[in-house]
Amino acid sequence: MADKKVGGNNDGKEKRRKESILDLSKYLEKQIRVKFAGGREASGILKGYDALLNLVLDNTVEYLRDSDEPYKLTEDSTRSLGLVVCRGTALVLICPADGVESIANPFITQ
Numbered sequence: 001m002a003d004k005k006v007g008g009n010n011d012g013k014e015k016r017r018k019e020s021i022l023d024l025s026k027y028l029e030k031q032i033r034v035k036f037a038g039g040r041e042a043s044g045i046l047k048g049y050d051a052l053l054n055l056v057l058d059n060t061v062e063y064l065r066d067s068d069e070p071y072k073l074t075e076d077s078t079r080s081l082g083l084v085v086c087r088g089t090a091l092v093l094i095c096p097a098d099g100v101e102s103i104a105n106p107f108i109t110q
Contacts, residue, residue: 035093053088060084
């Protein structure tokens with residue numbers, strides 16, 4: 001990580017410039033899926049991001065939850081949002097949309 005001194009007289013203390021913990025550049029202009037704190041999920045085309053992982057998604061679609069089971073998403077029930085700015089502090093998961101599939105939970109006994 002590159003340390004850069006920011007500002008004037010800091011009494012010998014250096015401030016570190018915020019660097020992104022993820023390299024999302026390979027996902028620019030590609031479809032990604034994000035999960036937010038609180039359980040919401042959306043997918044869209046990644047148009048931009050910053051060091052704090054704030055994301056700009058275009059053609060965004062939100063996946064709505066089942067009214068009977070609040071933790072279950074309904075893939076067929078969606079809402080189109082368009083251009084969206086996602087705050088980085090609310091993100092829980094970022095993944096490419098290609099190659100993602102749901103699997104059964106092995107820990108649930110039926």
